[in-house]
Amino acid sequence: MSKVLVIAEHLGGKLNSSTARAVSAAAAVKGEAIDVLVLADSVDAIAAEAAKIDGVSRVLTVAGPENAHPLAAVLAPQIAKVATGYSHVFVPSTTFGKDVAPRVAALLGVAQVSDVMSVEGAHTFKRPIYAGNAIITVEANPAHAVVATIRSASWPAAATGASNAPVEALAPDIALPAHTRFVELKQGASDRPDLQSASKVVSGGRGVGSKENFDIIFKFADKIGAAVGASRAAVDAGYVPSDLQVGQTGKIIAPELYIAIGISGAIQHLTGIKDAGTIVAINKDSEAPIFEVADFGLVGDLFKLIPDIENAID
Known part of the structure; x- marks a missing residue:
């Protein structure tokens, strides 16, 4: 019988929503148990959050100073040790x-x-290939454990609040590598919603024209309470930092509302928004590929249309 181990993702003592999405994928396996593994220096608050996710059987914790930062070289041996006896190990595809x-x-x-986007059976999965232009069915060997990353944008977050799974502390006996060490974390601070979990996202592309002009995107996003994203072309041009990039080589997102401004709609970008709820495109080129996937489209100068939209909102 299948037993799934979901590896919790967290930052700053808080559980990332991608963990609940991975639990949804684990539930689709229809196994006998879903356990969540939390590795951190201080596990109590994170474990308490994980225990409230519906469908979770147990929360397993491994606490220690070596887990203060998510170093793959340090975490992986511990996960592999705990994974003994599990048929599946699921990790968010972040x-x-x-x-x-x-x-x-x-x-x-x-x-x-x-990038598992669908569970067809305990060992059969669907995942995107060719920049999302095709979906392939993959069948894993049932004789071995399945290690999979879960495409967060393709799965809803499992509900929280109704459950209270037991928490069990573990102390795996394993020698950890010493060749990798944490130096520092540089993280941009923003009052805007997180790009990967936001319900509304406003993205700008090369058509915005410059780094200075990108302020119109930020202001519009702030007005409607949205996160800010960008196309690869905008990032490569230096308009915004790379952590705002949406697409195959950036962030894969699934907001309820996605507004693409000055974005032509290259395949690489469309791959990152294919699971979005409603897509609105604003572009002066009526032949831009983005209009082929958009639910609503506005053809015109973004520097005239956006102020008009803001006035309508006011």
Whole structure:
């Protein structure tokens, strides 16, 4: 019978919503148990959050100063040790998960399944390939554990609040590598919603024209309480930092509302928003590919249209 181990992602003592999405994927396996593993220096608050996610059987914790920062080289051996007896190990397909999961798979001697967007059976999954232009069905060997990253944008977050799973502390007996050490974390501070979890996102592209002009995107996003994103072209042009990039080589998101401003709609970008609820495009080129996927489109000068929209909101 299947038993799924979900690796919790957290930052600053708070659980990331991607963990609840990975639990939804674990529930689709229809196994006998779903356990969440929390590795941190201080685990209590994070474990308490994880215990409230519906469907979670147990929360397992490994506490220690070596887990104060999410270093894949340090976490992976511990995860592999705890994973003994589990049929599946699920990790969110975020920067954290893409860093940790390959090491866990290598330590367990299995091939990783990446970006799972659908569970067809206990060992059969669907995932996107070719920049999302095709969906492939992957069948894992049932004789071995499945290590998979879960495409967060394709799964709803499991409900929280109704459950209160037991918490169990573990102390795996394993020698940890000493060749990797934490130096520092540089993290941009913002009062805006987080790009990967926001329900509304406003993104700007090359059509915005300059770094200075991008202020119109920030102001519009602030007016409607949205996160800010950007196309790769805007990032490459230096309009905004790379952590705002949406697309195949950036962040994969699934907001309820996505507004693309001055974005032509390259395949790489569309891959990052394919699971968005409603897509609105604003572009002066009526032939731009973004209009093929948009639910609503406005053709015209963004520097005239956005103020008009803001006035309508006011």
